[in-house]
Amino acid sequence: MFLCIGTNMTEAHPVAATFLKNAVLNGAELIVVDPRKQPLVSFASLHVPIKVGSDIAFLNGVMNVLITDDLYDREFVSSCCVGFEELKAKVLEYPPKKAAELCGISEDLIREVAHRLAAAESCMLCYTLGITEHTCGKNNVMSTANLQMLLGNMGMECGGVNPLRGQNNVQGACDMGALPNVFPGYQAVTNPDARAKFEKAWGVKNLPDKNGLMIPQMMEGLVDGTVKAFYIFGENLANSEPDIAKVEHELSSAEFIVCQDIFPTETTRFADVIFPAAAWCEDDGTFTNSERRVNRVRKVSEPPGMAKPNWWIFRELAKRMGHEWSSASSQELWDNEVSVLAPSLAGIKYKRIENDGLQWPCTNEDHPGTCFLHQDGCFTCGLGQFNPVDWTPPAEVPDDEYPFVLSTGRRLYQYHTRTQTGRSGMDFLLPEETADISPADARKLGIDHDEIIKVRSRRGAFEVKANVTEQIPPGMVWMAFHFRDTCANWLTNPVYDPDTMTAEYKACAVTVEKL
Amino acid sequence: MTTGTIRLNGNDVEFEPGQSILDVARDNGIDIPTLCYLKGATPTGACRMCVVEVAGARSLIAACSTPVTDGMEILTDSERVHRARKLNVELLLASGTHNCLTCEANGNCRLQDLAYHYGITDIPFSITPQPYPTETDNPFIIRDFTRCILCGRCVQACNEVVVNLAISYGYRGADSKIVAGTDVPYFESDCVFCGQCVEVCPVGALVEKKSRYMGRPWDMKKVRTTCPYCGVGCQLWLHINKEGKIAKVTAVEDGAPNKGRLCVKGRFAYDFIYSEDRLTTPLIKENGEFREASWDEALDLVAEKFKELKEIYGPDSIAGVSCARSINEDSYQMQKLFRSVIGTNNIDHCART
Ligand code: SF4
Numbered sequence A: 001m002f003l004c005i006g007t008n009m010t011e012a013h014p015v016a017a018t019f020l021k022n023a024v025l026n027g028a029e030l031i032v033v034d035p036r037k038q039p040l041v042s043f044a045s046l047h048v049p050i051k052v053g054s055d056i057a058f059l060n061g062v063m064n065v066l067i068t069d070d071l072y073d074r075e076f077v078s079s080c081c082v083g084f085e086e087l088k089a090k091v092l093e094y095p096p097k098k099a100a101e102l103c104g105i106s107e108d109l110i111r112e113v114a115h116r117l118a119a120a121e122s123c124m125l126c127y128t129l130g131i132t133e134h135t136c137g138k139n140n141v142m143s144t145a146n147l148q149m150l151l152g153n154m155g156m157e158c159g160g161v162n163p164l165r166g167q168n169n170v171q172g173a174c175d176m177g178a179l180p181n182v183f184p185g186y187q188a189v190t191n192p193d194a195r196a197k198f199e200k201a202w203g204v205k206n207l208p209d210k211n212g213l214m215i216p217q218m219m220e221g222l223v224d225g226t227v228k229a230f231y232i233f234g235e236n237l238a239n240s241e242p243d244i245a246k247v248e249h250e251l252s253s254a255e256f257i258v259c260q261d262i263f264p265t266e267t268t269r270f271a272d273v274i275f276p277a278a279a280w281c282e283d284d285g286t287f288t289n290s291e292r293r294v295n296r297v298r299k300v301s302e303p304p305g306m307a308k309p310n311w312w313i314f315r316e317l318a319k320r321m322g323h324e325w326s327s328a329s330s331q332e333l334w335d336n337e338v339s340v341l342a343p344s345l346a347g348i349k350y351k352r353i354e355n356d357g358l359q360w361p362c363t364n365e366d367h368p369g370t371c372f373l374h375q376d377g378c379f380t381c382g383l384g385q386f387n388p389v390d391w392t393p394p395a396e397v398p399d400d401e402y403p404f405v406l407s408t409g410r411r412l413y414q415y416h417t418r419t420q421t422g423r424s425g426m427d428f429l430l431p432e433e434t435a436d437i438s439p440a441d442a443r444k445l446g447i448d449h450d451e452i453i454k455v456r457s458r459r460g461a462f463e464v465k466a467n468v469t470e471q472i473p474p475g476m477v478w479m480a481f482h483f484r485d486t487c488a489n490w491l492t493n494p495v496y497d498p499d500t501m502t503a504e505y506k507a508c509a510v511t512v513e514k515l
Numbered sequence B: 001m002t003t004g005t006i007r008l009n010g011n012d013v014e015f016e017p018g019q020s021i022l023d024v025a026r027d028n029g030i031d032i033p034t035l036c037y038l039k040g041a042t043p044t045g046a047c048r049m050c051v052v053e054v055a056g057a058r059s060l061i062a063a064c065s066t067p068v069t070d071g072m073e074i075l076t077d078s079e080r081v082h083r084a085r086k087l088n089v090e091l092l093l094a095s096g097t098h099n100c101l102t103c104e105a106n107g108n109c110r111l112q113d114l115a116y117h118y119g120i121t122d123i124p125f126s127i128t129p130q131p132y133p134t135e136t137d138n139p140f141i142i143r144d145f146t147r148c149i150l151c152g153r154c155v156q157a158c159n160e161v162v163v164n165l166a167i168s169y170g171y172r173g174a175d176s177k178i179v180a181g182t183d184v185p186y187f188e189s190d191c192v193f194c195g196q197c198v199e200v201c202p203v204g205a206l207v208e209k210k211s212r213y214m215g216r217p218w219d220m221k222k223v224r225t226t227c228p229y230c231g232v233g234c235q236l237w238l239h240i241n242k243e244g245k246i247a248k249v250t251a252v253e254d255g256a257p258n259k260g261r262l263c264v265k266g267r268f269a270y271d272f273i274y275s276e277d278r279l280t281t282p283l284i285k286e287n288g289e290f291r292e293a294s295w296d297e298a299l300d301l302v303a304e305k306f307k308e309l310k311e312i313y314g315p316d317s318i319a320g321v322s323c324a325r326s327i328n329e330d331s332y333q334m335q336k337l338f339r340s341v342i343g344t345n346n347i348d349h350c351a352r353t
């Protein structure tokens, strides 16, 4: 059985979705929790169309039923988890009636989901950014984990909490320590032993011991002057961050911006210096996918003109700032540094991943890699900790002035800000953005399919084609961020989860205006 | 059920319950030619290329769709089997146009291989002209119905492997055709352009449009790599032509995690690297305009600026964002630059989007 919540898998992770659909054809049951009737719903035995941002209310409601009807996995909870009494107390505050009201669904549906989950031998929970891109994103994630622990669906092949990572190497960039709080392999920068280890390996003294800034804080620092220089490698922040007008103000406030990219983008306009970089296929290396599998990427051609591998550019800068680094190829970087310094990657060497990649943790060169975590209820940190959480509404909810909720995401035929897909012929399949709205709202506002309308939020407005579709429930507008002029991020709300600093891309308030 | 024994070309061999004749033959190193058989999908028995002789059966039996039963006696290599297979190939060659000179699949075609194997030089049947025009109206997939042998592998792949449910068998008898929706072009149907149909087409009926005239299969070098788009991390074969360019992309069969599958982006959205828009020299902004610069000049400028800011405002006045699209080694190197050279933990990437 599968429980998919906040994941538009057939469009955002199409090949992963094929395996899920195979399982459904072979008799597996699928429950889809999503405000939209997105493509996966046609394979589901149950669609739970909760309101945008009501995930915790829903999950607490389901757990309420599991506990009050005594349907949860008592054995797993008592032997592998701690904090059950606190969880129980919290979810008892969410009887199905209350949860149903918050979610805009029926009480029976909540009960039905709970009973089906309890009846299933195991259930794999999959989520994507529908869970994380909220001001309560971290709590959403903890809530999914609470549910899976309560059901005893942990540490088994067809169970667990499975986030599908958005970009090809977002997992890898985290593993490599491109994060303000950890070195490669998630070793905390605040830990003196970890610092000592990296100081020795890198031949330096006094590595910084405080956590650094996260992207939104960096950008705010550009305006208040605490951050003077901003080095942007690859990201097209001017389109991909919420509230483009604010982002562009921040970028233009910087004293000095360096961009390193393969194309000129909306972001490189703000640069003082642009470094031309080698692209995919122009360098050897590795990507790490959502299953923590480290896969090889291979070079087949030279970068154009004077463009250079990214690692080379960083190495040259280090040299000019007084540091000679010895590794002079991706393989040397990986085999001699990354896998030596990150214990969970210690067993992964280029020679072992010539064909299929290896999944970390892989702690020595005889280790076969790890297919799923927390085997047999053995959590990496000892016992599984329940973290009871309360539902909180999105920071901006519809009101009289802005009566619709805008939610955003990706579409199948384009990728992010189209720097790549827009140059690969994909525009034929998806030439422009649309504002997806429900037939009921279209009727109410007198809007025809394909008619140009105006969508406005407190932060911006633009004209865009209406796409009237049954996928969308009344009261909602859905858009992507692939096209510049009609990028949903002119509208989105720059508010963040307080811990993870993930922006609330999934919910803000807008109006839809007939022209 | 337990395992059992059958007699295969005169030798006793064991089988596992549920195995087909084809499975057992392949397990024992015996080659049976197939056309319509698609691993992982329900066998359809459509092409009858895989026929074998089974003792006691009046007609020849399709090996791919027939489960073995204990004590079966099978001949895969008899005169009768070969006659039937050859006739089959001749009939297929007579249906539609199979002009190898202009076919993209030349050198990579099951039908061509079989015709060669059976030494077929002329076709003893009149060639049935094929009534359906070739579909070329999208930039990715060409559907040439004159070359289609109606094996149905594309239908199986679409419906059972990737489950996009876009194509099926249409019409009957001599009018048979593989149709998308109600016989509309792919672009107007539910097709999502994953190209799995192209991947499994054993002939030249479905080909990648971008790869046309890019090179012959025997001139291509295959290089394995990982898709640059989403977090699934599909394994690809890049088919590199003599000029060193990617002519097409196919999936790594049996490779983890995608097991021979791809989506539209992984299969078709690779040629952005050849775009005229690529950045090719370092650029420095002067008076609001970018001008070209040498690496030395651009790198020195950035290094000096960083040193100066670090000196005046401290290392935390510099912040950086790494790239979640690029390789691990690049992110590693960037955080190392920030931590060990600049001296700040102000390094992040779009981990949250
Ligand atoms: S082929 Fe498609 S599903 Fe696979 S990694 Fe690429 S974008 Fe993702």
Ligand code: FES
Binding pocket: B033, B034, B035, B036, B037, B044, B045, B046, B047, B048, B049, B050, B051, B062, B063, B064, B065
């Ligand atoms: S391969 Fe067996 S009938 Fe086609």
